[in-house]
Amino acid sequence: MKKVLYPLYALLFFWASGAAAQGTTNPCTGKANFQFTVNNLTVNFYSLNTSNTQLKHRWLFGQGDASSDAANPVFTYNSPGVYKVIHYIKDEVLNCYDSAVKEIRLGNVCDLLKPKFEWQRDSAHPARIKFYNVSQPNPPPAGVSFKWSFGDGSSSSDFSPVHIYQQPGEYEVCLIMRIDGVCEKTFCAKVIVPPPCNLQPNFSWTADASNPLKYKFTNLTAPTSTTAQVRWSFGDGASSSEWNPTHEYKEAGVYTVCLKVYISNTCVKEICKQVVVRACTIEPGFSWQLDSIYPLRGVQFRNTTPVLTIQPLRVRWSFGDGTESSEWNPFHKYEKPGTYHVCLKIAFFEGCTKEVCKTIVIPEPASCERLSNFEVRLTSVPNTIKAEAAIANSSLKYVWTFGDGTGAFTASTSHTYAKPGKYTICLTVYRGENCASTTCKEIVVGPLPCSLTTVKFEYQRLNSAGNSIKFTAVSNQTIISQRWSIQKDNATTPVIINANNPTYTFTQPGIYKVCLRAVTINGCVKEYCDTIRIGEIPSTCSLQVTPNPATTQIFFRLELRGNQTVTASIVDAMGVRRTVHFFNGLQGWNSFNIGIATLPAGYYTLEVKYNGIVCSSKFQKVN
CATH class of the missing domain: 2.60.40.10 (Immunoglobulins)
Incomplete structure (x- = not known):
């Protein structure tokens, strides 16, 4: 106050x-x-x-x-x-x-005066010195003044001055703390100004004509010095202290090569450049996406070839209908349904052209009758249902009637009835003047006797191996608790899960009995069982990036079942593939490293592919 x-x-x-x-x-x-x-x-x-x-x-x-x-x-x-x-x-x-x-x-105010300072060189201009006044007391009493003597004949009365020396050398700098007519105190310290660091590191490289993986690096650093020491980092874990080294890479890829030149502790500079080591080992790839309602509107093709850091010479798409494109991610409209042979050909560099072809099917547009299919379920809110059209598309018009004189006009809707009862819900979908489809379903809202209460479950396989499964309980009444049991055909003890609509990952192939015991909002206890077959589960990998966060390099280890090529990509937070590297992996444990010094600070994903297996790990790049 x-x-x-x-x-x-x-x-x-x-x-x-x-x-x-x-x-x-x-x-x-x-x-x-x-x-x-x-x-x-x-x-x-x-x-x-x-x-x-x-x-x-x-x-x-x-x-x-x-x-x-x-x-x-x-x-x-x-x-x-x-x-x-x-x-x-x-x-x-x-x-x-x-x-x-x-x-x-x-x-005695003079007893309080304790002049002192600290100093720091400007990293870009070593002759520019910043002085920090750390005298006590702080703030100083009234009437106190400061006088700096920089040891080169110049002075200043600023509190914390910046001074630029004209010549390198050792200077005695003094700070005088004075109360006029009363007293003064002095603190002195030596300041060393090093000679200017005029190094300009630079280098060039050329590939061996007979071996595209072998490169000759030429040091172009100026000015040259007989006392200079150098350190090369080739981006694949190898290094050299030679002035003009030669290095042979094991695989093609994009490598960050750095040259650090050392004259003294106050004169060290480094330059890094990306070197593209090319071998014709990159394989093209693409994916596509159809319009779910009307496939003839067009197909979006996406080039998934990992060459974003190497500009290819030519890209050519052949869509199987006599038309072509040179875009990276083209959009193509087919005139009629059918099966088409689509090819992507990429010339990565002279003498290296690869092609990939796939068959795509352009189906007939969705039949008018199935446009009105929908799902409806009860929610936890009393007398409330959630209804969703099976096909949602902005080009379609939706009309719902809920059987109580009300309706809605969106693909997905909720509705609360005024009282319990049996209602008929209808959805009519319009697609143009010649297509109108209607589907109706009955639903009971409110408490049901247990004899009319039904419980079952549905499931969805979440991965290509089919061993990660999402279970969903389905009932004509709201379910308030779920208990799941999962038992292999030859197991004595089942796995018990007390959770709503769980996801479970099976670790072994075989036939499993899955049972759901559900308690509904009307007090009924129902049980439903079904069998699920799990096929062979492919191997997976565990990937860890170290160090994390990282500044100049990252390392990772893989255990391989045989000699094979490992492809490692670094993808940024926007999904752009920044670098691609190729390694020759040997059977057993392998250690790999990737240079990241030239990457901007941020979050990245390391994606590793080998023998049909894909694994990834996130890491942070800091400066």
Whole structure:
């Protein structure tokens, strides 16, 4: 609350001063004057006002928020120093204001002065030195001034100056902390200004004409120095300290090659470049997507070839209907349904052209009759249903009737009935003037007897192996609890899951009996069982990137069942494949590393493919 009062008193004072200036005289002028006596750190303050009128006082002692409303206060300070004391008064009778300010010194202020500084070179300009004033006390008492002597004949009175030296060398810098006419103290330290670092590292490279995996690197660093030391990093875990090294890569790919040149501790520079090592081992690929309602509207083709860091020379699509395209991700419209042989041919570089072909089927447009298929279910909200059209498309028009005189016009809708009962829900879907389809279903809303309550489950395989399955309980009443049991044909103990609509991953092939025990909102307990067959489960991989976060390189390990090629890609947060690397893997455990120094800071995914297996791991790149 005190911090709010101080500006208020100051505001009153200045307002009063302004009011007095508008009149003839201020009858309170001089009434705030005061004297004081000092006893060590204790100060007695005395108001010099002698009038008999009633006054209000406010003292600010200059030590933090310390204050008093007494006429003649006594205050003990924490330590010696110079303090600014303000005395405000208000005459309640004359309705006027006045203030007085005095500076007091307690103890030997010079004992408090402790000049000191720290300094730091500018990393880009070593002759530019930033000085940091860390003298005590901070902030300094009133009347304290600073004087810097930089050891090269120049000086400054700034609190924390920046100074640029004209020549390298060792300089003695002094900081003088002074109270004029009282005392001064000096602190000195040596500052070393190194010679300028004029290094400009650079390099070029050429591939061996007889071996495209072998590269000759030429150091173009200027100026040259007989004392310079170099360190090459070739982006595949290998390095060299030769001035002009030759390096042979094991696989084609995009590698980040770095050259670091060292002259001294204050003169080290590095340059990194991406080197494309080409071998005709990249395989093209593509995917496509049809319009679910009207496939003849067109097909979106997506080029999935991992070459985004290497600009191919030519791309050509052949759509199987006599037309072609050179776009990377073309959109193509077929004139009629049928089976088409689509080919993608890519010329990665001269002498390296690959082609992939796939068969796609353009079906007849969805029949008008099935456009109105829908699903309806009860929700946990009393007397409320959720209805969804089987086919949702913005080109279709939807009309729902709920059997109680109400309806809706969207592909997905919810409805709450006023009372329980049996209702007929109908959906009519329109597609143009010649297509209108209607489907109707009955639903019972509200409590049912257990004899009419039904419970079952449906399931969906979530992966290509078919061993990860999502189970969904289905009932004509709201289910309030679910208990699942999963038992293999030759197992004695089932797996029990107490969860709603769980997902379960089977680890072994075989035939399993899956049972659902459900309790419905109308108090019924129902059980439903079915069998599920799980086929052979392919091998999976576990991938871990280290270090994470990483700055210049990442490492990962794989266990391979035989000698094979490993493809590693780095994909950014937007899904763009930034780099692609190829490794020769050997049977057993393999360790690989990838240079990431040139990648911007951010989050990435390492995607590794080998022997038909794909695994990935996320990592963070920091600078």
